[in-house]
Amino acid sequence: MIFVDVxxxxxxxxxxxxxxxxxxxxxxxLLYCLAATAFAALIAVPLGxxxxxxxRGGVVLVGxxxxxxxxxxxGLVTVLYLVAGxxxxxxLIGLVVLAVPPILAGTYAGVQDVDRGVVDAASGMGMTDAQxxxxxxxxxxxxxxxxxxxxxxxxxxxTASVAAYVGLGGLGRPLLDGxxxxxxxxxxxxxxxxxxxxxxxxxxxxVVQRLVVPRGLRLAPxxxxxRRVRRGVDxxxxxxxxxxxxxxxxxxxxx
Amino acid sequence: MFADxxxxxxxxxxxxxxxxxxxxxVYLSLLPIVFAVLLxxxxxxxxxxYRPLRGALIGVANVVYTVPxxxxxxxxxxxxxxxxxxxxxxxxxxxxxxxxxxxxxxxxALDAVPDHVVAAATAMGYxxxxxxxxxxxxxxxxxxxxxxxxxxxxxxxxVSVGAIIGSGGLGVLFTDGFSRRYLAPILVxxxxxxxxxxxxxxxxxALRRALTPWTRAQGVSVA
Numbered sequence: 001m002i003f004v005d006v007x008x009x010x011x012x013x014x015x016x017x018x019x020x021x022x023x024x025x026x027x028x029x030l031l032y033c034l035a036a037t038a039f040a041a042l043i044a045v046p047l048g049x050x051x052x053x054x055x056r057g058g059v060v061l062v063g064x065x066x067x068x069x070x071x072x073x074x075g076l077v078t079v080l081y082l083v084a085g086x087x088x089x090x091x092l093i094g095l096v097v098l099a100v101p102p103i104l105a106g107t108y109a110g111v112q113d114v115d116r117g118v119v120d121a122a123s124g125m126g127m128t129d130a131q132x133x134x135x136x137x138x139x140x141x142x143x144x145x146x147x148x149x150x151x152x153x154x155x156x157x158x159t160a161s162v163a164a165y166v167g168l169g170g171l172g173r174p175l176l177d178g179x180x181x182x183x184x185x186x187x188x189x190x191x192x193x194x195x196x197x198x199x200x201x202x203x204x205x206x207v208v209q210r211l212v213v214p215r216g217l218r219l220a221p222x223x224x225x226x227r228r229v230r231r232g233v234d235x236x237x238x239x240x241x242x243x244x245x246x247x248x249x250x251x252x253x254x255x
Numbered sequence: 256m257f258a259d260x261x262x263x264x265x266x267x268x269x270x271x272x273x274x275x276x277x278x279x280x281v282y283l284s285l286l287p288i289v290f291a292v293l294l295x296x297x298x299x300x301x302x303x304x305y306r307p308l309r310g311a312l313i314g315v316a317n318v319v320y321t322v323p324x325x326x327x328x329x330x331x332x333x334x335x336x337x338x339x340x341x342x343x344x345x346x347x348x349x350x351x352x353x354x355x356x357x358x359x360x361x362x363x364a365l366d367a368v369p370d371h372v373v374a375a376a377t378a379m380g381y382x383x384x385x386x387x388x389x390x391x392x393x394x395x396x397x398x399x400x401x402x403x404x405x406x407x408x409x410x411x412x413x414v415s416v417g418a419i420i421g422s423g424g425l426g427v428l429f430t431d432g433f434s435r436r437y438l439a440p441i442l443v444x445x446x447x448x449x450x451x452x453x454x455x456x457x458x459x460x461a462l463r464r465a466l467t468p469w470t471r472a473q474g475v476s477v478a
Contacts, residue, residue, distance in 0.1 A: 002332070002333040003333065006333070066408070067449070069408055069409065069412070070408050070411065070412050070448070070449050070452035070453070071412060071445070071448075071449065072412045072415035072416075072425070072426065072429070072444070072445060072448045073412065073415070073416065074415045074416050074418065074419065074426055074429045074430075075415060075426075075428075075429045075441055075444050075445040075448065076445070078429045078430075078432060078433040078441050079438065079441050079442070079445065081433070082432070082433070082436060082438055082441070083438070154321055154323075157323055158323030158324055158325065158326075161323055161325050161326065162323075162324075162325050162416055162419070165419055165430075165433070166433065172325065175325065175326070175329065176419070179329070179339075179419070179420065182339075184333075184339065187329055187339070188329055188330060188333045190326075191325070191326035191327075191328075191329045191330050191333075192326070192330065194322075194323050194325070194326040195321075195322040195323065195326045195327070195330065198321045198322060198323050198326075199318055199321050199322070202321050
């Protein structure tokens with residue numbers, strides 16, 4: 001019985017201490033994910049704001065983002081690892097590379113989807129370009145922007161576990177080590193922790209999203225921004241306007 | 256690097272193996288799409304028809320969609336009692352993801368079918384099931400197709416991860432290349448995966464166009 005094996009693995013105090021222990025693995029995984037997503041946001045948010053605000057390069061950006069979504073993550077991490085001759089840094093760079101497109105797409109779509117009437121009103125009130133960007137477009141873009149960040153985070157959590165294959169630490173380790181020796185307890189136990197971490201991080205970001213999105217925009221819920229695959233849907237409510245505008249198939253990337 | 260690639264691809268046996276992996280990859284990634292459409296249409300309909308169910312089903316779908324693939328690939332056998340190294344686990348896992356991805360758009364597409372269209376069909380004597388299959392479902396096709404495109408691209412990329420648990424497909428080229436410290440198979444694998452994703456996407460666009468002839472008429476909107 002696999003669940004018995006998992007319980008045996010979980011209840012062994014050996015597995016809860018030291019560099020290979022569960023708390024250390026969770027800590028490593030969290031660190032990779034938070035660092036990679038933060039770096040990616042530092043690159044993607046300004047770029048997305050620029051492209052969304054000026055409208056330049058939108059097509060390239062959407063096309064590029066879709067191409068990266070099709071990129072097999074296992075192939076990417078193995079290539080980076082072999083080309084760089086090993087080490088964790090190139091693999092972490094790979095995580096950043098995969099986290100950029102969702103945030104970029106979310107930011108860009110968020111700015112693009114701001115109601116033209118609102119932007120015109122801001123200009124009409126005498127706002128400068130910069131004021132319009134920071135006080136109107138950015139706050140209005142936040143639901144989709146945060147949707148992008150959440151997608152990126154999920155992508156990174158998943159890829160970081162896959163990257164254990166080329167020697168990255170974190171929660172992929174127990175999973176893959178368990179696989180190597182067919183220790184089902186460790187294998188499935190590691191998988192459960194990865195799943196739990198992904199769900200908790202997404203939950204955490206949904207709370208962050210609630211906190212940063214202006215109250216007036218609550219109508220556009222987090223979930224609507226996340227997988228924007230709805231086209232031809234009834235456009236009558238403001239929340240659906242946000243969900244349907246932009247590219248119908250810039251949905252979440254996965255690993 | 257190119258000399259390496261030439262040498263690698265120059266071997267007929269290698270090419271035959273790559274072709275096998277490609278075929279495996281196609282069915283491992285596309286069978287789940289078929290299963291998921293078959294599951295998501297009734298589930299999406301249930302969400303559309305029975306409101307209280309919607310919150311629960313979509314909530315579950317969101318959580319499921321959050322679970323990383325590698326984890327799901329090994330949790331499925333634990334839950335379903337299948338062998339851990341059985342390729343079917345990948346098909347089940349990807350079916351679960353794609354279904355989770357499709358339920359919500361299907362429900363919303365069905366919501367968006369105008370009441371007067373449904374009323375007209377009913378008045379013309381359509382029974383509920385034929386009406387659903389011949390009126391409501393076709394009108395939901397554009398949305399369903401958009402979801403299927405997202406699902407197919409992500410499945411094609413995800414199947415590779417399955418190579419870690421021995422499921423076959425083009426991901427084998429990555430694990431093979433990594434264990435031999437040899438770039439050529441990995442590059443071939445990446446290029447073929449991207450090409451497959453592109454071809455399938457184009458086919459799906461063509462399929463959608465064939466299934467929704469009315470969207471090609473100028474100025475006619477679906478909803």
